[in-house]
Amino acid sequence: MSLHSFSLSLLLSSLSSALSKSTITSHEASLRRKHLDQVYVQLIVSGLHKCRYLVIKFVNACLHFGDVNYAHKAFCEVSEPDIPLWNAIIKGYAQKNIVGGPIRMYMDMQISQVHPNCFTFLYVLKACGGTSVELGKQIHGHTFKYGFGSNVFVQNSLVSMYAKFGQTSSARIVFDKLHDRTVVSWTSIISGYVQNGDPMEALKVFKEMRQCNVKPDWIALVSVMTAYTDVEDMGQGKSIHGLVTKLGLEFEPDIVISLTTMYAKRGLVEVARFFFDRMEKPNLILWNAMISGYAKNGYGEEAIKLFREMISKNIRVDSITMRSAILAGAQVGSLELATWLDGYISKSEYRDDTFVNTALVDMYAKCGSIYLARCVFDRVANKDVVLWSAMIMGYGLHGHGQEAIRLYNEMKQAGVSPNDGTFIGLLTACKNSGLVKEGWELFHQMPNHGIEPHHQHYSCIVDLLGRAGYLNQAYDFIMSMPIKPGVTVWGALLSACKIHREVRLGEIAAQQLFILDPYNTGHYVQLSNLYASAHLWTHVANVRLMMTQKGLNKDLGHSSIEINGSLETFHVGDRSHPRSKEIFEELDRLEKRLKAAGYVPHMESVLHDLNHEEIEETLCNHSERLAVAYGIVSTAPGTTLRITKNLRACVNCHSAIKIISKLVDREIIIRDAKRFHHFKDGVCSCGDFW
DNA sequence: GTAGGGTTAG
Numbered sequence: 001m002s003l004h005s006f007s008l009s010l011l012l013s014s015l016s017s018a019l020s021k022s023t024i025t026s027h028e029a030s031l032r033r034k035h036l037d038q039v040y041v042q043l044i045v046s047g048l049h050k051c052r053y054l055v056i057k058f059v060n061a062c063l064h065f066g067d068v069n070y071a072h073k074a075f076c077e078v079s080e081p082d083i084p085l086w087n088a089i090i091k092g093y094a095q096k097n098i099v100g101g102p103i104r105m106y107m108d109m110q111i112s113q114v115h116p117n118c119f120t121f122l123y124v125l126k127a128c129g130g131t132s133v134e135l136g137k138q139i140h141g142h143t144f145k146y147g148f149g150s151n152v153f154v155q156n157s158l159v160s161m162y163a164k165f166g167q168t169s170s171a172r173i174v175f176d177k178l179h180d181r182t183v184v185s186w187t188s189i190i191s192g193y194v195q196n197g198d199p200m201e202a203l204k205v206f207k208e209m210r211q212c213n214v215k216p217d218w219i220a221l222v223s224v225m226t227a228y229t230d231v232e233d234m235g236q237g238k239s240i241h242g243l244v245t246k247l248g249l250e251f252e253p254d255i256v257i258s259l260t261t262m263y264a265k266r267g268l269v270e271v272a273r274f275f276f277d278r279m280e281k282p283n284l285i286l287w288n289a290m291i292s293g294y295a296k297n298g299y300g301e302e303a304i305k306l307f308r309e310m311i312s313k314n315i316r317v318d319s320i321t322m323r324s325a326i327l328a329g330a331q332v333g334s335l336e337l338a339t340w341l342d343g344y345i346s347k348s349e350y351r352d353d354t355f356v357n358t359a360l361v362d363m364y365a366k367c368g369s370i371y372l373a374r375c376v377f378d379r380v381a382n383k384d385v386v387l388w389s390a391m392i393m394g395y396g397l398h399g400h401g402q403e404a405i406r407l408y409n410e411m412k413q414a415g416v417s418p419n420d421g422t423f424i425g426l427l428t429a430c431k432n433s434g435l436v437k438e439g440w441e442l443f444h445q446m447p448n449h450g451i452e453p454h455h456q457h458y459s460c461i462v463d464l465l466g467r468a469g470y471l472n473q474a475y476d477f478i479m480s481m482p483i484k485p486g487v488t489v490w491g492a493l494l495s496a497c498k499i500h501r502e503v504r505l506g507e508i509a510a511q512q513l514f515i516l517d518p519y520n521t522g523h524y525v526q527l528s529n530l531y532a533s534a535h536l537w538t539h540v541a542n543v544r545l546m547m548t549q550k551g552l553n554k555d556l557g558h559s560s561i562e563i564n565g566s567l568e569t570f571h572v573g574d575r576s577h578p579r580s581k582e583i584f585e586e587l588d589r590l591e592k593r594l595k596a597a598g599y600v601p602h603m604e605s606v607l608h609d610l611n612h613e614e615i616e617e618t619l620c621n622h623s624e625r626l627a628v629a630y631g632i633v634s635t636a637p638g639t640t641l642r643i644t645k646n647l648r649a650c651v652n653c654h655s656a657i658k659i660i661s662k663l664v665d666r667e668i669i670i671r672d673a674k675r676f677h678h679f680k681d682g683v684c685s686c687g688d689f690w
Numbered sequence: 691g692t693a694g695g696g697t698t699a700g
Binding site for chain 1: 695
């Protein structure tokens, strides 16, 4: 080997190993890419681009970047590739999930009459995982033909290939025939069961593995922890944690990811954060696990804080980070934050990513701007069914029923077929706009599209019929359901009964809810309010007693409003705000103007055990009113107020805010637990349906 | 040079 080729070889090795570092900044990545270009030029200039040994190294270096085309170009320069070079290029295609690529190269290899070795099969079988079972079986045959029928490496790959096809029974047959099972064989079958939604079987196999005295390594434990996460068995999950510690693997970066994910998925975000913080340099997946853990469990602001930290530290983010951050933005509900996220993304490489844009549409809709949601929707070139559905759902949340249906028709004209999510959006739109006939018809069109309704669709219909006052029809509909009605379905009936003061059916719904979901405070409050609206005070007292016996307290309402980038949260009668004096003065002024305008609150629907003055006091101090008053005193006249409330809008506040919107001449947008209300000129966009 | 795992919109 000449001195030049030796130095190039060293250079390529260092380049590849440097690239495998887990967390690199985008700046570092671009520098290294330039480096790769320079090396290739040197290879060509020195005529060494035909040297198989160096080309393998170069191909590997390219593949670290995912630059398969570059690798392929280098490969083609070699006139008679040997097995290692074929393997390198097949491996590269397989790693990058290029559909058909590895298989095509494998075929080319056979045409060139180069015999595959066991390495070849590892890569080809990995690539088969995403294609057809028939092809997989064919390659399975080849492994025997070329003498690898009992090679444990090749057989392990077969186990995971069959698992990826969803054929766990075939995977199990291969696994059962294996004589010398390694920890990898066990992990392959365990993760196969996890991937195919059978965590119980996975855990059974793990127990067997332990009985066979096979010591689990960190990858095995990662699979097992996923299984525990899926069976929702936290007690057992903790014992795995114990095993991890015993084996001294608790600082293994990928184990930390699994622990973080396992605890975050349970909502134990503080525990998850403990593991995250223990890592000096968390990798991208760990950042993502923590951010999405926060976002999914209602800790939107924490998620955003972490996302901003990543950016300020110049850590590379990917589309999953973006989606998790956007999900968090949707939860926080601040339009200011939403536009910041959108602005950040429009300057990033993910600006055309359909998944990211779908999340943006959803976020804008949930942050109260259906207009901006539509702007994002319109700028996406290739709209898939999920994007259309997100936009339809956005209109639904805002009660723009007709607009949702119009968009649905447009979607069909564009040749996109609806899926179950599309119908959830449509039915939500109909129920939020009181479009009973349209919703009913759409529901019955679902089978024409080959879609079977599930719980959410059924509960939309119950809601749709119930709110319109067709309570008996809603009940008959529930009785005729082909699947067992669940919490959402009975919950929809109960809240409709509350609106229409239908005690008999309401009690039936509540009974079911107390069985299915006994610790949800909301159901008890609904039933109590239903009794109060019918003046059945003894019944109200009984429900309250049931709640006390079960140790349940009424959920406290709170509302947030963002002013100049700072999010302020108010509770009932909250006097902790620094500008509290001004806020209550404004509330007083509003109260007087409301009375002058003829506003009288409904007393029946609130807690019965308060006296008249207390009721009125509580009503005026509800969290949404405090947020409105604060918005009025701290923004310029005419500014739109955007408020988020954790519970459903209260009937009295709803009617009061309608009038307030006219009195102060402002648009007030409130996102409650279920939908949006746009108050303007004395009316609300929900048309009093909610 | 060997395989197995983890984050994932509606």
